[in-house]
Ligand SMILES: Cc1cc2nc3c(=O)[nH]c(=O)nc-3n(C[C@H](O)[C@H](O)[C@H](O)COP(=O)(O)OP(=O)(O)OC[C@H]3O[C@@H](n4cnc5c(N)ncnc54)[C@H](O)[C@@H]3O)c2cc1C
């Protein structure tokens with residue numbers, strides 16, 4: 001293929017992996033283009049990770065101010081919340097992030113094309129330009145990086161009730177009186193605490209018998225107790241069959257809870273029940289790209305679809321839905337395109353994550369449930385957060401714990417979980433030990449600055465039971 005509109009690499013969507021692959025290849029002098037129809041830089045800087053953490057930070061400031069006013073330490077005349085200013089702080093950050101992306105596009109040489117991209121043939125992309133008109137490009141490599149969107153469960157009356165998704169929630173200029181959250185996963189838990197702290201009554205409705213069902217029971221129940229302590233209400237084993245009213249005015253959910261009739265009325269409704277991939281209206285089927293049953297692009301270990309040279313990355317390829325995994329998807333695809341040795345792949349990669357509640361929930365590797373399910377023998381070490389002395393200075397010693405799974409046969413670390421202040425910051429040191437196959441004594445033997453949260457890792461790994 002050749003011609004003016006022929007590119008080395010074209011990304012449909014400017015999410016994490018797509019934009020980095022193009023920036024990276026343009027830095028090697030290759031001609032690349034990124035097509036974006038709405039959120040420059042993807043969801044993370046515009047409507048997901050960073051804006052939500054910005055609002056969570058505002059909520060924490062409100063919560064802590066109120067706490068210290070109640071203790072008499074802080075003399076304040078008013079601790080009411082002006083949500084329009086909370087939103088303004090978030091909007092300013094998003095605006096800066098968009099400007100940062102525009103600058104990178106200018107300096108990297110990767111072309112940014114604003115419009116809706118669609119495959120119309122073999123490695124041929126048609127763009128409905130934002131400013132009108134159409135362009136058709138061809139590329140040696142096509143990256144599908146179209147992300148995902150909030151799932152609206154198929155419940156009678158739900159769509160008509162115009163529920164909020166994370167996008168609209170982050171744009172509210174008022175604190176909801178009573179926010180009902182449908183789904184007790186990552187989105188549900190982070191927003192439940194943040195909006196409770198901002199002053200809303202919160203009810204979390206979860207279909208399973210526990211929220212955060214992938215976590216070990218001691219982890220999810222400890223976090224639920226913390227949120228309950230702040231006034232969040234949980235309704236688990238709840239099946240919603242009917243919704244009436246309108247979110248923003250008054251909305252009622254009806255169904256059953258543990259088999260008995262159940263109903264709840266709130267002022268606002270947030271759907272937080274998982275994600276669906278943005279794989280329709282991108283010409284994938286017409287271009288012969290195979291999808292999975294869940295409508296994600298079917299990819300192999302280097303994220304290549306059934307069509308050589310067409311890759312899918314991030315949420316639309318059902319990579320674990322985290323921005324840092326999107327970034328790793330970029331490294332996987334780049335490694336393949338650059339014929340790197342050894343080739344990077346998605347096989348057996350670490351998938352660390354942090355839930356940004358207060359305290360944070362950070363995890364990497366095996367949980368106890370997973371180890372048991374796989375029949376892997378392990379030694380367990382678990383310490384209360386109070387053993388991490390830094391937590392005492394942060395007013396956070398009473399809640400949470402850290403635990404690690406260490407192999408029963410050798411001293412390698414199999415998994416690590418911490419529910420504690422800034423717990424996410426502790427992950428990389430444990431990850432490094434895990435990825436290098438170092439024994440747990442490599443952490444307990446380190447000199448770690450006092451008093452940091454990581455210093456607690458010395459205590460944790462010093463307490464690993466001896467091999468039996
Ligand atoms: C509320 C919330 C909070 C989150 N917090 C975190 C967090 O703290 N940490 C974390 O790691 N992860 C977090 N996530 C998950 C994370 O945001 C996603 O996993 C990540 O953004 C997915 O990146 P992506 O590149 O796959 O897709 P996106 O970032 O969604 O990028 C896809 C882009 O493609 C564009 N697009 C789609 N179709 C087309 C088309 N046909 N033509 C042109 N453009 C198109 C879209 O507009 C979008 O900009 C959060 C998610 C949510 C919803």
Ligand SMILES: NC(=O)c1ccc[n+]([C@@H]2O[C@H](COP(=O)([O-])OP(=O)(O)OC[C@H]3O[C@@H](n4cnc5c(N)ncnc54)[C@H](O)[C@@H]3O)[C@@H](O)[C@H]2O)c1
Nearest residue numbers: 153183184185186187188206207272273274321354355356
């Ligand atoms: N801190 C972070 O890294 C972070 C934060 C937010 C989101 N995310 C990512 O975004 C993804 C999506 O988050 P999410 O919370 O939307 O999905 P999720 O899969 O984490 O949780 C969805 C929850 O909703 C429940 N649910 C679904 N339908 C329901 C219904 N009809 N009634 C009651 N409950 C229902 C599910 O059982 C589940 O517990 C996550 O998987 C995560 O990867 C990450």
